[in-house]
Amino acid sequence: MKRKLLSAILCASMVAASLAGCGSTAAKEEATVENEATPAGDAADDTADDSASDGKLVVGFAQIGQESGWRDAETMSIQTYAEEHADTVELKFADAQQKQENQIKAIKSFIEQDVDVIGLAPVVETGWDQVFAEAQDAGIPIILLDRTADVDESLYATFIGSDFIEEGKLAAQNMAELIGGKGKIVELEGTVGASAATDRKTGFDEEIAANYPDIEIVASQTGDFTRAQGKEVMESFLKSNPDIVGVYAHNDDMALGAIEAIKEAGLKPGEDIKTVSVDGVKGIFEAMVAGEANCTVECNPLLGPLFFETAAKLKAGESVEKWVKSVDGVFTSDIAADVIDDRAY
Numbered sequence: 536m537k538r539k540l541l542s543a544i545l546c547a548s549m550v551a552a553s554l555a556g557c558g559s560t561a562a563k564e565e566a567t568v569e570n571e572a573t574p575a576g577d578a579a580d581d582t583a584d585d586s587a588s589d590g591k592l593v594v595g596f597a598q599i600g601q602e603s604g605w606r607d608a609e610t611m612s613i614q615t616y617a618e619e620h621a622d623t624v625e626l627k628f629a630d631a632q633q634k635q636e637n638q639i640k641a642i643k644s645f646i647e648q649d650v651d652v653i654g655l656a657p658v659v660e661t662g663w664d665q666v667f668a669e670a671q672d673a674g675i676p677i678i679l680l681d682r683t684a685d686v687d688e689s690l691y692a693t694f695i696g697s698d699f700i701e702e703g704k705l706a707a708q709n710m711a712e713l714i715g716g717k718g719k720i721v722e723l724e725g726t727v728g729a730s731a732a733t734d735r736k737t738g739f740d741e742e743i744a745a746n747y748p749d750i751e752i753v754a755s756q757t758g759d760f761t762r763a764q765g766k767e768v769m770e771s772f773l774k775s776n777p778d779i780v781g782v783y784a785h786n787d788d789m790a791l792g793a794i795e796a797i798k799e800a801g802l803k804p805g806e807d808i809k810t811v812s813v814d815g816v817k818g819i820f821e822a823m824v825a826g827e828a829n830c831t832v833e834c835n836p837l838l839g840p841l842f843f844e845t846a847a848k849l850k851a852g853e854s855v856e857k858w859v860k861s862v863d864g865v866f867t868s869d870i871a872a873d874v875i876d877d878r879a880y
């Protein structure tokens with residue numbers, strides 16, 4: 536009873552943003568009621584849990600939020616897989632609304648519900664040691680999905696995602712080509728403290744510093760991976776740096792916001808100011824086809840199948856690689872029209 540009540544409270548308070556999450560928790564609650572008829576004790580509980588979830592793979596996923604088109608595509612990929620495999624998989628989904636404290640609450644709730652595997656897209660890199668240790672003590676492996684955490688490797692099972700430093704380097708090379716190796720540019724950073732932002736900045740800035748002495752990054756500021764903030768920050772960049780020739784954004788959504796700001800300033804995005812961003816969402820392909828964006832470095836969000844397959848392996852006690860690296864491509868405006876219809880997100 537205590538366990539059921541706690542789960543319900545946690546669900547109401549922290550998973551409030553995710554109807555799907557509460558829905559699936561409710562299903563588990565019913566199952567837990569049945570368990571209460573069984574004798575107390577770990578072994579009894581385990582048996583009861585298995586029969587309650589029909590031997591299904593029960594996975595809790597603590598999502599960051601809905602900050603970008605990329606994030607929505609990833610959520611869709613995870614939820615669609617769970618729906619299509621409902622006979623073998625049960626997903627508990629929490630939307631943390633971009634707050635680490637909500638993600639920590641979600642993980643604690645998943646531990647309380649004794650899920651088989653926990654998935655997490657860490658909104659920021661630091662601050663996870665304690666809750667990861669709690670999961671480890673409970674014998675629940677953690678899969679880091681799409682962003683890394685700055686913890687000892689022993690505290691998580693695997694990271695599934697892209698090489699952000701490499702993405703930053705590719706972005707720098709493409710920017711250099713677009714602006715003929717010279718000029719002032721600005722940088723729109725992702726969420727402060729997020730691995731995807733820190734590493735995309737490191738890769739880009741280091742590549743520029745090492746190989747392109749005539750390119751100057753005159754301003755670099757966070758736009759929190761959102762379109763609205765990308766636009767707002769770009770507006771102030773344009774006011775203080777009217778002579779820039781390029782903008783590098785750590786994701787496509789911020790680039791799309793920047794494109795709006797450039798247009799409102801009476802300039803032509805894609806011509807007067809070149810754009811390079813990361814993700815490869817449909818919106819940036821549309822902007823490239825329209826001649827308003829120049830290049831995107833792909834970062835695959837369709838990680839649902841790989842995530843669940845990896846979780847199944849972990850449940851079965853199989854070993855998995857510490858980093859399952861995504862294979863991504865680079866797309867420029869000259870090929871955008873040819874490939875836009877094949878884009879899956």
Ligand code: GYE
Nearest residue numbers: 603605681682731760786
């Ligand atoms: O690039 C961005 C999102 O963590 C890789 O997060 C992900 C990033 C993605 O908000 O659009």
